[in-house]
Amino acid sequence: xxxxxxxxxxxxxxxxxxxxxxxxxxxxxxxxxxxxxxxxxxxxxxxxxxxxxxxxxxxxxxxxxxxxxxxxxxxxxxxxxxxxxxxxxxxxxxxxxxxxxxxxxxxxxxxx
Numbered sequence: 001x002x003x004x005x006x007x008x009x010x011x012x013x014x015x016x017x018x019x020x021x022x023x024x025x026x027x028x029x030x031x032x033x034x035x036x037x038x039x040x041x042x043x044x045x046x047x048x049x050x051x052x053x054x055x056x057x058x059x060x061x062x063x064x065x066x067x068x069x070x071x072x073x074x075x076x077x078x079x080x081x082x083x084x085x086x087x088x089x090x091x092x093x094x095x096x097x098x099x100x101x102x103x104x105x106x107x108x109x110x111x112x
Contacts, residue, residue: 009035010099012045012066013092020044020078020087029067030092031099031107033077039086041079043107048072059110066097073107 011032018024020042029045048060048070058072081087099107 007035008032008037008040008089010101010104012064012095012097012099013042013089014066014095015042015092017044019081019091021082029071029095030078031073033107037089039079040089041077042087043077044074045071046074059106061099061103061106064097064099066095073103075110 009032013030013032015028015030016024016026017028020030030042031045033041033043045061045067046055046058048055048058055072057075059075060070060072061067063070078087081091
C-alpha cells in the first residue's frame with residue numbers, strides 16, 4: 001500500500017519576519033497556501049486588533065494551540081523572500097498546527 005502524500009497547504013510555520021519584510025519581528029506565524037516545499041506561497045498571521053481597534057484588512061481565523069492571541073490572516077501573499085529567492089521549507093520552523101478547512105476556504109476566497 002503506498003504512503004499517503006503529506007500536504008503542507010494550510011500548515012502554520014514560525015519565521016523571523018525579516019525574511020519577508022524590512023522590519024523584523026521574531027516568532028511571526030505564517031500559513032502556507034500551496035503544496036510546493038521548494039517554492040512556497042505564504043501569508044502572515046497577525047493580531048486581529050491594533051491600537052485603533054479591529055483591523056479591516058485581516059481575515060479572522062479560529063483559535064489554535066500555536067497561535068496565542070485572537071488572530072487573522074493578511075490579504076497579501078508572499079511568493080519570494082526579500083532578496084528575490086523562493087521561500088523554502090528549510091528556512092522555516094515547523095509547528096504542529098494546521099488551519100481547518102473552513103478557515104482555509106475563507107483565506108482562498110479572499111485571494112488577491
